[in-house]
Amino acid sequence: MTTPTGGGVFGRALRAEIAHLARSRWDLILLIAMPVVLMIVVGAMLFQGVVRDVPVAVVDQDHSAFSRAAVRNMEASPGVRVVAQPTDLEAAWPLMRSGQIYSLAYIPRGAEKNAFRQPDAVIVYYNGAFQTVGSLAASAQTTALTNAAAPLIADRARALGVPAARLKTPAVQVTILGNPQLSFELFLGGLIMPGVLHLLMACASVMGVGRELRGGSLKDWSARMDGRLTAALAGKLTPYVLTFTFWGAVWIAWLCGWRGWGVEGSLVMLLGGMLALMAATAGISALLVALTGGMDVSFSATAIYAGSAIAFSNGTLPLLHGPAFARFWSAVLPFTHYLRLQNEQMVLGSDVAASLAPLLILLGVAAGTFALSIPLAHRRAGRAPKPEDLSLHLPTRSFGGAFVGTFAGIFRHRPLSSTILLAVVAYAFYYPMAYVGQTPVKLPVAVVDQDHSAFSRRLVQEINATRALDAATVTASPAEAEHMLRNGEVDAVMHIPERFESSLIHGDAKGVGLYLNGAYLVRATAMGKALGGAAAAAAEQTLTPVIEATRLPERAPAMVQRPLYNTTEGYGSYAVPAVSAIILQQTLLLGAALFAGLRRETNAQALSTRSFLGLWAALTLIGSVASLFYFGFVFWFQDYPRMGDLFGLILAVPVFAASVSALGLAIGSLFDRHERAMQILVGTSVPLFFLGGAAWPLFLMPEPLVWLARLSPSTSAIQAFVKLNAAGATLGEVGPELVTLSALAVLWSTAAWFRLKRA
Known part of the structure; x- marks a missing residue:
């Protein structure tokens, strides 16, 4: 009998993987449906590209030619839309706290008459808790006010016999290389979708390799592949690398071709970088599975390194002088190097030689992690499988029994405890490390x-x-x-x-x-x-x-911008409170889905209504405690805006936790095995954050997409918790979000009850 060659084993493993994918519904969903759906969602979300028509207000207590000209300028500006003109600041604050406006221009009485003597008279307040939109709206209002003051300056100069130019600050001509329109479609589109594909690729390849584990052993798979694990592993991972490289190329074609942003540098280098990123991701996934011997731990590690890759990539807040850990971790993550290469070749038109370093790093990670995984895989192949007990039974007709049994099951099963409990604590200190610096440094x-x-x-x-x-x-x-x-x-x-x-x-x-x-x-x-x-x-x-x-104490009326609810203008104080809602949702969602998936995988007995309510109540309590831990201790420890309305938070948190846990139970009941929860749901974290309206406002998204986004509790939770924590909004001011969360709790609990009452 002739022993198959290494090449033959590669082909056999490749064909076997393709055949499996062709008949596996959930794997096909991850490889085909989810990239398409998420690209459509991100593309539609950012289609507007530039922030326009931001709702703002004006408090005009001067009623002068200057103030009327300023309001006219604002109404003519494409960047803002004057939606209210309250009589005083007290009437304006509820509009800001509730999110009806993002910026507020205050023109006090006598502003025109006393412009030279009171340089701080005209103030533009903006919502620093939603920093991106708030600061852009404030800049647009400031420009409108400055333009309205220009004739006033000229008149004063002529009256004093001074050339008007001497009373002006010299102009600063700003040129943006690579993105002159300041388009968030190019910026966020180039950041979000490659990061999402990187995360989906990581989850797909972990499942692909981990599927061959039997009780922590690769013995059976090694036997089928004649012990040639190098060729077998390469053949198994090839479909995933090629598939997600293809989707990356499709996104580049959409953004740079169809949407017209173009590739300023080398398209070949850009596509090569995408291929190298996916190969590196495949190598890391293989190494994690071979090292840990379990999919659950590998998925958790994947969620940590790939799920936070955007935050540590230097794509938002630069980490040049950040904490040592953040700089080290950023340098270790492959997505950091891909994003640098992409920006150099797609946006800036850098020399090809400038992008060789990140490309070689990605190729080195791919080769190195793959090489390290081979001896570990052989060691796994030499071990005998260990028996696994995945049973997760609950009393079927007792609220109290199911309530207590839920906690017992969570502590008994490591995937549940690590996801629902440990991940919440770990992320509280891990994720904010990317934003410790708060603002760019040197x-x-x-x-x-x-x-x-x-x-x-x-x-x-x-x-x-x-x-x-x-x-x-x-x-x-x-x-x-x-x-x-x-x-x-x-x-x-x-x-x-x-x-x-x-x-x-x-x-x-x-x-x-x-x-x-x-x-x-x-x-x-x-x-x-x-x-x-x-x-x-x-x-x-x-x-x-x-x-x-000229004996002038001041040259012109100064326009002062003052951030509200994030007075330091720190990027971490803006980003992390919003991301926290996603962290809280995804850990509870994954935990609930794992719980339901384990019960279905082990053919657990159907639950009665009382037992279902006990299970739901236990998960809701866990989610509530985790949320209060974040909004209380973690926000205090990290010094983020917090506890603006404690009573409102205490009422809102259980509603949020109830809706998330119900959604997780409903989704988890659909999976054929519990690992699908991590495989399918982890990749939704990043899009759900941006659909929450913190970084890109909801009013700029298509209305159907906004309605779709509201089916996720995180969309309303981000808006409600940021307003309650930072702005001190009242329950009435976050009423729409709480009503939506309550409706989702009813909707998803009904769906989960209908699924879990069946065997």
Whole structure:
């Protein structure tokens, strides 16, 4: 008898895996249906692309030509929509707390008359708990107010016999490389969907390899593959790598082709990076299964490393000077390197050589993890299978018995206890590590100094004096600075033209140029604000003699922006409270689904109505305690906005927990084996967060998608808990969200009861 060659084993394993996938409904759902559905959801969610028509309000107590012009400017602005004009601030705060407006312009009595003497008279408040939308709305309102003040400034200048230009801060011409429209479709679309595909790929390959385990052993599979596990493992993983690489290419074709964003660099390098990411993900999954000998632990590890990959990827808050663990973990995760390659080639048009390093790292991870998994797999193949007891029985006609039995089952089964209990505690301290820094710190800036004046030297000093910026390079070549920006060596470029200081003093300033990296909108916004402030401060010192000569205490009415409910403007204080609702939902959802899946897998006896209520009550209690642990201790420990309305939280938390646990029981009752809960549901975490309206507002999403999103308790929970914790909203102000959660609790508990009362 001829022993099959390694190539023959590869082909046999490949054909066997394809044949299994063809007849496995849930695997096909993960490989085909979920990528398509999630791409449609993300594509529809971000279709608008740019934040427009944000609802805002104006409190006009001045009733002057200036205030009327400001309101007209706001109504003409595409960025905001004036939906209310309360008579005073007290009447405006409920609108802000309830989320009906994101920004509020306050024009007090006498603002026009006393503009030069009261520079802080005009204030724009914005909702810092929803930082992205709130800050953009505040910027649009500030621009409208500034434009309305321009004629006032000119009139004052003429009355004083001073050239109007001398009373103005020099213009800052902002250019966004790679994303000039500041499109969130390009930014978030390039961040979310590759991350989701990476997570789905990880779950699919864990299930593919883990399916061959029998009591922690690979002995049977090794025998079928003639002991040639290298070729067998490669053949098994190939369909998953190729399938998800294909879906990644489809998303790139949609975003860069159909939606017209284009690929600024090398398409071949971009697609090669996607293939390398999926290969690395497959290698890590194989290593986890071979190392742990169980799918449950492997899925938990997958949820930790791949589920948080976006947070640690530098795609939002940069980790350049973050905690050592966060920087280390970011460097370890393969998605970090893929995102860098993608942004360089898809958005910035970097040199191909600049992207070789992340590509080689991904290929190294793929080869290294696959190589490490082989001896571990052989060791698993040499072990005898251990018996497994998955039984999970509950008293079928007793509320109290089912209630107590639920807790006993959770502590008895490691997958349940690790998901429902340990994961809640672990994520409370693990996930916020990505945002400990709160704001960007010392991001590198290149200064193109063609002026070589006291002003340009002062500007470099002002830049280095900020917390966010570091003038790492000073050059006279704009081309060199732009090349550095495109290749990721710096994050921004400040260009000071020739004879700038002289023109500034004589009142005809040309303006400075500011170039930002459009691939990272969060850091671009922060850097633009910091660089603009540094330029204004440097100009202020240069113009001081002119100002004193005119005997003016101030040049123009200042427009002050004040964040509410997140006064430090910290990214962690904005992101983590919203993400916490997803963490709480997904841990409870997965736990409930695992519970129901275990009962179906072991053919447990059907539950009566009383027993079902006992099971549901136990899971609701667990979810309530976990939520209060987050909103109480964790938010206090991490110093996030918290406990704005304690009574409202105490009432809202059980409704949320009841709806989530019911949904988990209903979904879990559909699965043929309990591991499907992790395989199918883990990949929904990221889209559900963005469907919650914290990072991308619900009013910019298509109405059918919003209604679909509201079927998930997290959508209403994110809105309700952020408002209750940070803004101190009353129960009436979060009434719509609580009504929705109550309705979902009834809907999903009915579905779960109908499923679980059947054997």
